Amino acid sequence: MNESALVACGVDKRFGSLVVAANVNLALPPGARHALIGPNGAGKTTLINLMTGMLRPDGGQILLGGDDVTALAPEQRVRRGLARTYQINSLFPHLTALESVTLAVCERRRVAQTWWRRLIAYREEIEEAHQILGALMLGAVCHRPARELAYGQQRLLEIALALASRPKVILLDEPAAGVPREESKELFAAIAGLSRDIAVLFIEHDMELVFRFASRVVVMVGGSILVEGTPAEIASDPQVRAVYLGKAQREYRHG
């Protein structure tokens, strides 16, 4: 059996009396296309923060490529091949798209500490960054500062930054969040174009994306995994329906 690319094993996390993760078990095989869905406040982003190291779990382990990384800092996990994007854009507003991705490439190649050589001497890094941007249809705007990009382009830049670290696992936090219909084509193409070597876990509310790209769906509610299965199984699962429909009924009553 292939070793999983990323495993969350019995992960617990609590803030005072608020339980945000309860015995969460999740395994991502290499090349996976898994979707993580669930109502707001279910703890999905928290789980990503636990897996990337921004939060320390109270119990359980995180395994990356078979190694226990639970005690490692976020930047160390990135160097071992774990990348993520943010639900709310977290870019470098004053850096151009090219500069941002070049920076990420330089960090990966451990040359970011060299202050005595000019940036333009690093041809390979700049070229690689340019190619990543080109593949995501951002080549034409690569010299614009990130804050001047259209929202959809910023979401693509989020993915470009993650790809620059040559990850083996990518965690996408609602990649399509807030992207208008007209701009979602490139985004979908970008996600479709992700290499088969990379294991992808994405949080999404957009069911079209889930059904299009996910081979497996995990449903999270109230800090625990409720059920997991193929998209078709999940769509017809009565428990999942109750969670979503029940919620919808409550909203309907409030008016």
Add this chain to the structure above:
Amino acid sequence: MHPVFGVLFDGVAYGMLLFLLSVGLSVTLGMMNFVNLAHCSFAMLGGYVTVTLMNRLGWPFFATLPAAFVAAAAVSVVLERAFFRRFYNASDLEQCLLTIGIVFVSIAAAAYIYGTDQQPVQLPAFLRGSIVFAGLNFAIYRLFLIGMALIITIVLVAALEMTRFGTQVRAAVNNQRMARGLGIDVDALFAVTFALGSGLAGLGGALAIDLVGLDPSFAFTYLIYVLIVVSVGGLGSIGGSFAAAMLLGVSDIAGKYYVPAIGSILIYLVMTVLIMLRPAGIFGRR
């Protein structure tokens, strides 16, 4: 009798004063994360209001205290409306510089109007002198100061715990976004809290005159102490401010009495180390 009791008493009195000066800043920093380095300018304003009312207009001391509070609160409202509210989301640096600019202006203005000498203030007769109890000398003014600060502390804590306003303040300090989501008008709340905090500082400034003196450098000298209290005590924590103020007050007096050569060094060293160990303050959360 051992001088240690005298040092302790003086330290507690000084600590109470520091608490009054600091509590407003602690709460407003905890709520809005607005770095207001001009906080002690409001204190200084309160002091000068008292001096003016007493020396030039002949008001009795007690009447000037509410005036100091109100004056400081009023000026803070004006500044908050005119300037500060535009900078709540600005960078730390911009907030620092804006408020440092106000400190400079206030110090220069005070020097221009009142000169650079210490301001004399004649306390009412019954506040002067000291009483002897159990063989120790207790300065009456310091007793008054301690009593005053304790009453204010009780009122503050009661207001925070038992009134709706207080609950909203605690909610906004704890989680601003959620408080807004619950429908709390955080901006209005902050304006009121800011005014109250500045008013308390003004009151503290008025009370400080007889204890530590008043001159234009007050706005800066005591800023350092207030920042220490707030940083060590934890933002938004009244209990933390109280504890830190006591700690600082007693340590400073004790340091100056027992080891005058290195008095200040100890304070700065302890502060720096404490902030390093507990950056959110002893009682802070973040």
Add this chain to the structure above:
Amino acid sequence: MTSTTIAEPRDYLQAQMRWRWGEIAFWLATLLPFILTPDYLLLASQVAIAALFVLSLDLILGFAGIVSLGHAAYFGTGAYTAGLISKWGWGEPLTGLVIAALAAGLFGYVTSFIIARFRHLPLIMITLGIGLLLQESANSASWLTGGFDGLQGIHTWPILGRFRFDLYGYTAYGYALAALFVIFLGARRLIHSPFGLALRGIRDNSQRMRAIGAATHSHIRTIYTIAAMIAGAAGAILAQTTETVSLEVLGFQRSADVLVMLILGGTGRLYGGLLGAVVYMVARDQFSGLNPQYWYFWIGLLLIAVVVLLPNGLLGGLSLLTRRAKVQS
């Protein structure tokens, strides 16, 4: 075909980094005081020293986003080190400068471990605390520092054995200007290096830096140490050219002044700091008859005005104007 696609992004970046005519004009203009205003060379050397100090602050504040209210600690360390070396008998300026800069750099390196771990108010407080601690300690250690009276007995030897420090300041200004220029070249190189890019990343979004695998603490320690060395160099030059060192080199006022100069000129542009230093120091000299309190009144108003109206400083305002002019034409 591929060669053109590679060349294009590099060419663009290269165009960003080349020397502008304005820069060349600026550095040529720094030579003017020798010819036009030889009576003011001592002031000019003070300006150059201040400019070097501001440059060091810009590196940590404008580029890495570290707000420091105690940067004078490193300036003062350099000044006292250079002063003490001279007082103890070795008055050779260039080696003294290097040793002083290294001493300040060492202090910067040690404190950088603390600095790198904090942000916001705790960081501001810690930088303030370090500055205050150092000043108080220097005051107490009057056996070493001369306390309130300052260091006595500093005598600086001629530079390279030939250039004696004269009363008119030719050597002083030449020395300070040369140091400023050389160090500036290094700083400029740093800004346009991958490290410079990383610093801007930290300033823009340090959390995202960690998410792309950056060792942000290590980067911060590096730039802080470099900045401390440069500040120390500035302090050393002050000690050597004026042959005096007093406690104010470590004081909060000096830390505040350098902050004002940087904000005035504009952060994150290198030249902003230099411009701010020139404007501030010249203005202070012009108004030197004024009571210091009133000087700070106007500085206070200026700070408020800059923050409210010109958040990017004079240079930022200028570049905004030129951009608008270009759009209109």
